[in-house]
Amino acid sequence: MNKQKNPKQYQPNNPLHGVKLVDILELLVEHYGWEEMASRININCFKKDPSVKSSLKFLRKTQWARDKVERLYVQLMTGEK
Numbered sequence: 620m621n622k623q624k625n626p627k628q629y630q631p632n633n634p635l636h637g638v639k640l641v642d643i644l645e646l647l648v649e650h651y652g653w654e655e656m657a658s659r660i661n662i663n664c665f666k667k668d669p670s671v672k673s674s675l676k677f678l679r680k681t682q683w684a685r686d687k688v689e690r691l692y693v694q695l696m697t698g699e700k
Contacts, residue, residue: 640678
């Protein structure tokens with residue numbers, strides 16, 4: 620039996636391809652810090668006793684917040700404003 624797995628497709632124009640949410644969040648926190656993150660993205664997990672663990676839990680359940688975090692990451696990586 621020849622079971623052939625589909626290889627992951629290379630997506631050169633997608634800056635989020637292959638990047639884990641935890642890596643995105645850690646990079647943003649390192650670059651901006653929690654206070655600046657909270658001012659850019661108005662969510663409580665960045666404002667009150669922030670941590671990577673609690674933020675990941677919230678972002679995995681809340682798509683609109685995750686979209687904002689991913690958008691900020693793309694802006695940082697591409698130099699957009």
